[in-house]
Amino acid sequence: MTEFTPFLSLFGGSLIGLAAVLLMAFHGRVAGMTGILSGIVPPFSNDWGWRAAFLAGAIGAPALIVMSTGYAIPFESPTPAPWLVAGGLTVGVGVTFGSGCTSGHGVCGMARLSPRSIVATFTFMASTAATVFVVRHLIGGL
Amino acid sequence: MARIVSALLIGLIFGSGIALSGMANPAKVLNFFDFAGTWDPSLAFVMGGALIVTAIGYAFVLRRGAPIFDRLFHLPTRRDLDVPLVAGAAVFGIGWGITGFCPGGAIPALGLGHGDAWLFVGSMIGGIAVARLTRHAMAVRTAADTA
Numbered sequence: 001m002t003e004f005t006p007f008l009s010l011f012g013g014s015l016i017g018l019a020a021v022l023l024m025a026f027h028g029r030v031a032g033m034t035g036i037l038s039g040i041v042p043p044f045s046n047d048w049g050w051r052a053a054f055l056a057g058a059i060g061a062p063a064l065i066v067m068s069t070g071y072a073i074p075f076e077s078p079t080p081a082p083w084l085v086a087g088g089l090t091v092g093v094g095v096t097f098g099s100g101c102t103s104g105h106g107v108c109g110m111a112r113l114s115p116r117s118i119v120a121t122f123t124f125m126a127s128t129a130a131t132v133f134v135v136r137h138l139i140g141g142l
Numbered sequence: 143m144a145r146i147v148s149a150l151l152i153g154l155i156f157g158s159g160i161a162l163s164g165m166a167n168p169a170k171v172l173n174f175f176d177f178a179g180t181w182d183p184s185l186a187f188v189m190g191g192a193l194i195v196t197a198i199g200y201a202f203v204l205r206r207g208a209p210i211f212d213r214l215f216h217l218p219t220r221r222d223l224d225v226p227l228v229a230g231a232a233v234f235g236i237g238w239g240i241t242g243f244c245p246g247g248a249i250p251a252l253g254l255g256h257g258d259a260w261l262f263v264g265s266m267i268g269g270i271a272v273a274r275l276t277r278h279a280m281a282v283r284t285a286a287d288t289a
Contacts, residue, residue, distance in 0.1 A: 057153020092269020
């Protein structure tokens, strides 16, 4: 069980949206984690500076919240290590061929009503729900 | 320098949003998709909040001629649907459903200092690298065939 957190989740979601708007306003870039990350994975793109800075900020943020507010950010990963590796490889291949993930397609692309992003978002949401159903209710956990 | 500081601060806002919303917590993400079990609808509020703010903000920002630190907005222009898009999205969903980590949730989760997030992200970057090199090779071959 995890606690239902409508207000905190709405607030956090709004911050994600704010970051997406600012990245477009200042850098002219889509705030998609796949696209940002891909530029610092071989074959490298030549504009890796802002990408690395964005990633450093994103990684540093939770630590800053914990240190400055003392709020213990909930984290629980129920997946065994071999499945984390398999799942990580699967996600990496999928988002590269699918040209984006939850942030790029699900937030930025959907906000622009991009047909590709709408189709991609409905596809990965359905695929994720089906996978969770198979893992939890047909197999009975990993 | 201003570009780098700006990207760092925007990354901080993004990471804070991910961490506070619950997107960096795989158990919470998996529960959102578990309609038949321990369903937690929170992530609908994350997506809703992010979408509303982005849609309204983009409408104002994209009316301007150019972003502050660049000559143009780098917006995807393709509108056609193709097999890699749909197949890739479906494959991504399988990995997301197994682990509860998506790229935007997993990167900020690194900052929480749990080994699981690092193991996932390391594997994901491996997957991205292999897929990028494969795509690159396919594009080179297609170009050679056409030439």
